[in-house]
Amino acid sequence: MDVVVGRIAKAHGIRGELAVDVRTDSPDERFKVGAAVTTKLRDGSKRELTIAAAREHSGRLLVRFEEVLTRDVAETLRGALLLADTDTLPPTSDPDEFYDHELAGLRAELADGTVVGKVVEIVHSPAGELLELDVDGRDVLVPFVRAIVPTVDVAGGRVVLDPPEGLLDA
Incomplete structure (x- = not known):
């Protein structure tokens, strides 16, 4: 099962970086270099992407993917959901914490x-x-x-x- 860990807000800069609204309590784990996420586009299509870099900027996370090298390609991902497999989530130790x-x-x-x-x-x-x-x-x-x-x-x-x-x- 997939869980939403972020939503792509917009392209940032000219080298394919994307501003992401984070939807996970563990962004360091979900958006670490080498981690894989699946994008679900507005038309329902999906595409696997690999995190190349991530950094905080103005309350959002800026993410660069290995497969997205230009702003033009980044613009096609605007509004996409970023999904991760729930099987890779660590168990919660707090009884008042839920995924x-x-x-x-x-x-x-x-x-x-x-x-x-x-x-x-x-x-x-x-x-x-x-x-x-x-x-x-x-x-x-x-x-x-x-x-x-x-x-x-x-x-x-x-x-x-x-x-x-x-x-x-x-």
Whole structure:
């Protein structure tokens, strides 16, 4: 299974370097020289790339790939997702730490067991993480904080919600 570790924002400079929005807690491991990532382009096509260099710049990671040598080629990758195989992820030692792919698909229920939907994905925003839920066919964003999501039971396939009034309403 693949997990998103970044998204290519734009080309940077003339030598094929790319600005990447990081979506992983371990960028040093995921974007180390020699590491392989798969790009998933907007049209759904995929391509394997190898990290040639990576450095921080203005809140983003600038990455150069061995296979991308010019700005023109880099421009074709704008908006692509960078994927890594979940089998290569180290296990988490903190019981309150989760990989995004572990949460996607979990049942979302209230403390009384009432099922309200399921977790679609984790949205990483500047203000913090949000759970995107599918609630009766609607996308609902729920702040991923202990006060609202007191229980995450990956083994049991569920997250328990204690939402403030109106959060899940249409």
